[in-house]
Amino acid sequence: MTEARSSTLEPLESLSMTDRVENILREYFTDNAFKPGDSLPNELEMAQKLNVSRNVVREALSRLRMLGMIEARPRRGMIMAQPDLLAGMEKVLNPFLLSQDNLKDIFELRLILEMGISEFLFARKTDKDLDELEAIVNKQKHPTLVSKEEEILFHGKLYEMTGNDTFNRFQTLLMPTFQHVFTGFYDKGVKVEIEHPVTHRDLFLLLKNGTQEDFRKGMYTHLAVYFATIKDR
Amino acid sequence: MTEARSSTLEPLESLSMTDRVENILREYFTDNAFKPGDSLPNELEMAQKLNVSRNVVREALSRLRMLGMIEARPRRGMIMAQPDLLAGMEKVLNPFLLSQDNLKDIFELRLILEMGISEFLFARKTDKDLDELEAIVNKQKHPTLVSKEEEILFHGKLYEMTGNDTFNRFQTLLMPTFQHVFTGFYDKGVKVEIEHPVTHRDLFLLLKNGTQEDFRKGMYTHLAVYFATIKDR
Numbered sequence: 001m002t003e004a005r006s007s008t009l010e011p012l013e014s015l016s017m018t019d020r021v022e023n024i025l026r027e028y029f030t031d032n033a034f035k036p037g038d039s040l041p042n043e044l045e046m047a048q049k050l051n052v053s054r055n056v057v058r059e060a061l062s063r064l065r066m067l068g069m070i071e072a073r074p075r076r077g078m079i080m081a082q083p084d085l086l087a088g089m090e091k092v093l094n095p096f097l098l099s100q101d102n103l104k105d106i107f108e109l110r111l112i113l114e115m116g117i118s119e120f121l122f123a124r125k126t127d128k129d130l131d132e133l134e135a136i137v138n139k140q141k142h143p144t145l146v147s148k149e150e151e152i153l154f155h156g157k158l159y160e161m162t163g164n165d166t167f168n169r170f171q172t173l174l175m176p177t178f179q180h181v182f183t184g185f186y187d188k189g190v191k192v193e194i195e196h197p198v199t200h201r202d203l204f205l206l207l208k209n210g211t212q213e214d215f216r217k218g219m220y221t222h223l224a225v226y227f228a229t230i231k232d233r
Numbered sequence: 234m235t236e237a238r239s240s241t242l243e244p245l246e247s248l249s250m251t252d253r254v255e256n257i258l259r260e261y262f263t264d265n266a267f268k269p270g271d272s273l274p275n276e277l278e279m280a281q282k283l284n285v286s287r288n289v290v291r292e293a294l295s296r297l298r299m300l301g302m303i304e305a306r307p308r309r310g311m312i313m314a315q316p317d318l319l320a321g322m323e324k325v326l327n328p329f330l331l332s333q334d335n336l337k338d339i340f341e342l343r344l345i346l347e348m349g350i351s352e353f354l355f356a357r358k359t360d361k362d363l364d365e366l367e368a369i370v371n372k373q374k375h376p377t378l379v380s381k382e383e384e385i386l387f388h389g390k391l392y393e394m395t396g397n398d399t400f401n402r403f404q405t406l407l408m409p410t411f412q413h414v415f416t417g418f419y420d421k422g423v424k425v426e427i428e429h430p431v432t433h434r435d436l437f438l439l440l441k442n443g444t445q446e447d448f449r450k451g452m453y454t455h456l457a458v459y460f461a462t463i464k465d466r
Contacts, residue, residue: 034329088325092300092302112349166338
């Protein structure tokens, strides 16, 4: 790894030794096309080759283990593994720690994703899916006063119906933060009256009998109370 | 932290001591509403309270430092920090390691996001943005044979125009993986002829003079060659 140099005097990057070893290892794996199941050199060997302490290597490996990139196997030492794409994000979704900008971004990201799923829903919906969605709608106590749990059930089923597990998990992860941010807007008096609200049942019917465009317009109206907040950036 | 128990006999969770300490610390921060800037107890104190070795605490803290949740400050010890929402994901976006399903998911996720940005573009576009977008289009050498760099410039400008930095960074991160996956489809003979292709210039004009719906339909046609791959899941 070569370190970037600029022609002006700038503060040296504040990378710790562990940061640097972590970066070097990830780069080494990529450059050598390591695949899941491949064995890694042992800790001591890496420490010697990199001329750093064993503790530093152990810390860097522990980070990669957290991301699911490597695994310890009994009697086989460490091997490469299939990382979990969202593990890191899941761990930092703490509303006390994220900046206001980050929280607002997450709020909007959910809206963007919600508006973008029509093509996938119409390409992949099955009768079984639609029956399950209808059952969820039938269990709701009230058409417009929807509990948080009912909300998650309905939209969660839509996410599942896209056939994209990563998207499904991503949206589900964003949901609590989305609610957290919206409660903040709501408390600040951002209230919107929708003349002809689109309910979960309406969305179900649009998905069953309508077109992609109908469904998307319905989803926009369904989310209009949230979209009303996005103008003021 | 209480550990979940089930009423049937199942293998004990394969959490290492470091995994457990990491989880306990994150839970402790959330439960006690730690905010960026708050000081943490020192390593030794934590090790004593948790009755684990100092190395285990150091490893767990190193993981949290990687995620940006904590920082070491000279003469102040460790403090909480604003984590980087996408740092973990950025580190594991290695096509050699991710599963085929994950790669396909990422490919589709970009399409979902691309279809969902209309509302944000129309709510936030400025004349300056449109001028910059036009300049990007004017520099393109050919209307339909677009280089990877020209592709990134044009769509990257759209992402920027959403006013959502997290979305912008997220999409930019997904781009190389998207291209990697699509090259795979293309090599397998998935080729689609689009009768009336929508070019970057067409999209620019729709964004300048059209409606949200026009723009979205244009974007769908612009991406039709990619959407042709999603039916066969």
